[in-house]
Amino acid sequence: xxxxxxxxxxxxxxxxxxxxxxxxxxxxxxxxxxxxxxxxxxxxxxxxxxxxxxxxxxxxxxxxxxxxxxxxxxxxxxxxxxxxxxxxxxxxxxxxxxxxxxxxxxxxxxxxxxxxxxxxxxxxxxxxxxxxxxxxxxxxxxxxxxxxxxxxxxxxxxxxxxxxxxxxxxxxxxxx
Amino acid sequence: xxxxxxxxxxxxxxxxxxxxxxxxxxxxxxxxxxxxxxxxxxxxxxxxxxxxxxxxxxxxxxxxxxxxxxxxxxxxxxxxxxxxxxxxxxxxxxxxxxxxxxxxxxxxxxxxxxxxxx
Numbered sequence: 001x002x003x004x005x006x007x008x009x010x011x012x013x014x015x016x017x018x019x020x021x022x023x024x025x026x027x028x029x030x031x032x033x034x035x036x037x038x039x040x041x042x043x044x045x046x047x048x049x050x051x052x053x054x055x056x057x058x059x060x061x062x063x064x065x066x067x068x069x070x071x072x073x074x075x076x077x078x079x080x081x082x083x084x085x086x087x088x089x090x091x092x093x094x095x096x097x098x099x100x101x102x103x104x105x106x107x108x109x110x111x112x113x114x115x116x117x118x119x120x121x122x123x124x125x126x127x128x129x130x131x132x133x134x135x136x137x138x139x140x141x142x143x144x145x146x147x148x149x150x151x152x153x154x155x156x157x158x159x160x161x162x163x164x165x166x167x168x169x170x171x172x173x174x175x176x
Numbered sequence: 177x178x179x180x181x182x183x184x185x186x187x188x189x190x191x192x193x194x195x196x197x198x199x200x201x202x203x204x205x206x207x208x209x210x211x212x213x214x215x216x217x218x219x220x221x222x223x224x225x226x227x228x229x230x231x232x233x234x235x236x237x238x239x240x241x242x243x244x245x246x247x248x249x250x251x252x253x254x255x256x257x258x259x260x261x262x263x264x265x266x267x268x269x270x271x272x273x274x275x276x277x278x279x280x281x282x283x284x285x286x287x288x289x290x291x292x293x294x
Contacts, residue, residue, distance in 0.1 A: 007185070029229075047181045047184075048181075052180075052181070053255070055181075057251050060247060060250070060251060061244075061247055061248055061251055064247060065240075065243060065244035065247040065248070066244065068240055068243070068244075069237075069240045069241065069244050072232070072236055072237050072240040073237065075231075075232040075236070076231065076232055076233075076234055076236070076237055077231065128258070131254070131255050131258045131259075132255075132258050132259050132262070134255045134259075135254075135255030135256050135257070135258045135259030135260075135263075136259045136262060136263070136267075138252070138255060138256070139256060139259070139263060139266075139267035139270055139271065140267065141266060145267075145270055148252065148270070148274065149270065149273060149274060149277075151252065152249075152252075152273075152274045152275075152277040152278055153277060155245050155248055155249065155278055155281075156277050156278055156280060156281045158245065159241065159242070159245045159278070159281040159282075159284075159285070160281055160284055162241045163238055163241060163242075163281075163284070163285050163288070163290060166234055166235075166237050166238050166241065166290075167238075167288060167290060
């Protein structure tokens, strides 16, 4: 095994373990903290795949913003550290058998798919150059200009929708 | 390419290792004779009254949401900024439109008075 493979195995194990802890942790707040570690593992995987821009995006957006938003949302709930409810479903044994069956069937189906035999070619551009190429292509008229503008409309819709839901209606009623 | 990330990995390792060693050595070497005064909160802020895990005001969420949206915007603007020297006027106008559309949402929030603390 090369050192890259060892690093990949470690990050993959950390990612999977923390992802399991997200759903397994009894306290909601601890789940959110495990989620951050899981995101960090995904970011390291991106870094190992030499997709450095996506690694930074993963850090900046997922850990920097989405995890914080989730923590804020948890802090808004009434019982942050309460764990009086039963978290394990009573029929978990049956579900485990079903999930394993479906997983093995899917694995058997997908392993015959020719897409897995595709050998990925690395980009011909290295280092900072791929961000440059990305920047040029998202703004080029024959590139991804329309999806770029559409993403801003999507963000606008997300912002207005989220704020409309979170808005204090009573306060607004007083002003009107 | 991976060499650059190796430096970050080494730094991550060192930054986890050093505090862990310091805390471990301190717990190994220090004598353990606790009393009420030693265990009291010292220079850690005011002691809380009642529940520590209280429900927070919903307005924090709006700030976090705004931050997230503009964080994603930054991600899109970063490749634009890197490629700025080689871009045409069309692309720059496009980026301005991108920012302006999102600014519309900012103005909406502002006008609704969600950015003033109530």
